Amino acid sequence: MDSDKDSSRPRVAVVTGAAGKIGRAVVKRLGSAGWKVAGIDRKADNADLSIQADVADRAAVLDAVAAVAERWGIIELLVTAAADYRQARIGEMSLPSWQRMLDIWLGGTANACAAVLPGMVEAGHGCIVVLAADVRPGSQGQTYIAAASGTLAAFVKSLGSEVAADGVCVNCLAVRPSINPDWVAETICFLADEGRYCAGQVMLLGSDFQR
Amino acid sequence: MDHAQRLKDKVALVTGAGQGIGRAIAVRLAQEGARVAVNGRTAHPKIQAAARETGGISVVADIADGVQVERMVAAVAKQLGTIDILVANAAYMTMMPFLEQDPADWWKHLNVNLTGHLACIHAVVPGMRRLGGGNIIIIGSIFGIEGWKNASAYSASKSGLTALGASLAEELRPENIHVSIVHPGVVDTPQLQVDAKDLNITVEEVKAMYARDIPMGRIGTPQEVAATVAFLAAEGGPIFSGRSLQINGGQNRCSG
Numbered sequence: 001m002d003s004d005k006d007s008s009r010p011r012v013a014v015v016t017g018a019a020g021k022i023g024r025a026v027v028k029r030l031g032s033a034g035w036k037v038a039g040i041d042r043k044a045d046n047a048d049l050s051i052q053a054d055v056a057d058r059a060a061v062l063d064a065v066a067a068v069a070e071r072w073g074i075i076e077l078l079v080t081a082a083a084d085y086r087q088a089r090i091g092e093m094s095l096p097s098w099q100r101m102l103d104i105w106l107g108g109t110a111n112a113c114a115a116v117l118p119g120m121v122e123a124g125h126g127c128i129v130v131l132a133a134d135v136r137p138g139s140q141g142q143t144y145i146a147a148a149s150g151t152l153a154a155f156v157k158s159l160g161s162e163v164a165a166d167g168v169c170v171n172c173l174a175v176r177p178s179i180n181p182d183w184v185a186e187t188i189c190f191l192a193d194e195g196r197y198c199a200g201q202v203m204l205l206g207s208d209f210q211r
Numbered sequence: 212m213d214h215a216q217r218l219k220d221k222v223a224l225v226t227g228a229g230q231g232i233g234r235a236i237a238v239r240l241a242q243e244g245a246r247v248a249v250n251g252r253t254a255h256p257k258i259q260a261a262a263r264e265t266g267g268i269s270v271v272a273d274i275a276d277g278v279q280v281e282r283m284v285a286a287v288a289k290q291l292g293t294i295d296i297l298v299a300n301a302a303y304m305t306m307m308p309f310l311e312q313d314p315a316d317w318w319k320h321l322n323v324n325l326t327g328h329l330a331c332i333h334a335v336v337p338g339m340r341r342l343g344g345g346n347i348i349i350i351g352s353i354f355g356i357e358g359w360k361n362a363s364a365y366s367a368s369k370s371g372l373t374a375l376g377a378s379l380a381e382e383l384r385p386e387n388i389h390v391s392i393v394h395p396g397v398v399d400t401p402q403l404q405v406d407a408k409d410l411n412i413t414v415e416e417v418k419a420m421y422a423r424d425i426p427m428g429r430i431g432t433p434q435e436v437a438a439t440v441a442f443l444a445a446e447g448g449p450i451f452s453g454r455s456l457q458i459n460g461g462q463n464r465c466s467g
Binding site: 157194197198 | 380381384396427428435436438439441442446447449451452453456457459460461
């Protein structure tokens with residue numbers, strides 16, 4: 001267990017959406033636990049290495065991850081925290097905006113996973129934590145978020161099963177927009193360190209009754 | 212293994228801690244600095260050994276007997292201090308086709324696996340209230356989420372724990388008492404020897420048989436479940452209060 005900790009080489013993590021509220025907390029928590037953290041975001045972030053890129057751009061994400069691997073070596077952890085919380089009543093969002101939501105939630109997550117997975121599979125070891133929005137039971141204006149982000153539950157269950165045998169654990173944390181970002185960061189540390197028999201799981205954090 | 216002292220000086224009671232998952236949990240909590248009471252239904256040598264291994268104490272009680280449970284919790288409080296952490300792990304299990312099962316055996320499952328934990332929770336909550344908080348971690352089962360052939364009583368009893376935990380979590384949240392539920396998948400415990408005997412194959416064959424249905428390609432270890440419980444007893448308590456975590460190598464089940 002924790003074989004990576006035994007070497008002197010720091011553990012390497014990539015966080016997408018690193019400049020966001022949750023992303024920043026994750027970057028900070030991982031940094032305090034000794035990880036080298038690269039952030040990918042359209043805005044500058046507080047990671048050791050801040051790469052400004054759009055997660056919806058597959059080529060840009062592949063380039064960013066390649067740059068991280070070249071600099072620090074094997075990437076052990078990926079956290080996808082890029083999000084789009086635009087609200088609109090059903091029928092009132094433009095098609096380009098809806099496409100953009102899908103491109104960020106599902107496309108961005110798939111892009112980042114595609115970028116890190118070959119290295120993780122080769123290493124026989126890796127952890128991916130996908131963040132999704134928990135907007136149950138849903139209120140007016142949240143249907144688009146629920147749909148775009150909801151795709152991630154199915155994505156993680158499938159991908160998690162697919163790569164579990166390769167030693168890569170893929171799990172999803174479904175969080176309410178009001179979640180304490182430190183709780184998310186703490187849970188990610190657990191999954192990366194000792195939650196290595198969890199795979200393909202969608203975990204709900206926080207109470208349904210405290211929004 | 213060197214662990215952070217996240218639970219330093221906390222008092223923990225682990226029921227059903229003589230072997231398997233319960234024992235691994237007791238050992239892990241002790242490694243994290245907790246003072247641990249290990250419970251067994253009888254004064255079996257395994258319970259004494261678990262107490263020695265954790266540097267804690269052993270407390271004998273059948274959790275299906277509310278009077279024994281109250282006595283046990285009082286004894287722990289007297290010897291180690293008020294209980295901060297309860298790990299409700301003890302379980303009873305037989306496998307039997309539903310129509311062949313003696314109703315008394317059905318009720319034994321319910322009395323131990325559901326009402327027994329309720330009795331333990333009843334007994335520890337007043338102390339946790341005095342302390343201003345606490346952590347209750349209930350050990351469910353993959354069987355309790357989706358059921359299992361020939362395990363209707365066990366599955367039904369384990370299923371009730373999810374709703375019990377979720378309800379209690381909301382009730383006790385204002386008092387800083389957290390309740391979470393852990394559902395282990397197939398774990399390498401002495402139960403596999405029973406399975407092997409039932410199926411008339413070797414333990415290794417049993418492990419291989421179970422592993423074929425697990426995306427990760429192997430069964431879990433008691434230590435992996437214990438690590439999850441340690442997380443929930445420390446920073447994970449409020450985060451997952453009312454929630455269930457499945458530890459199963461990807462053999463997830465949906466509750467619908």
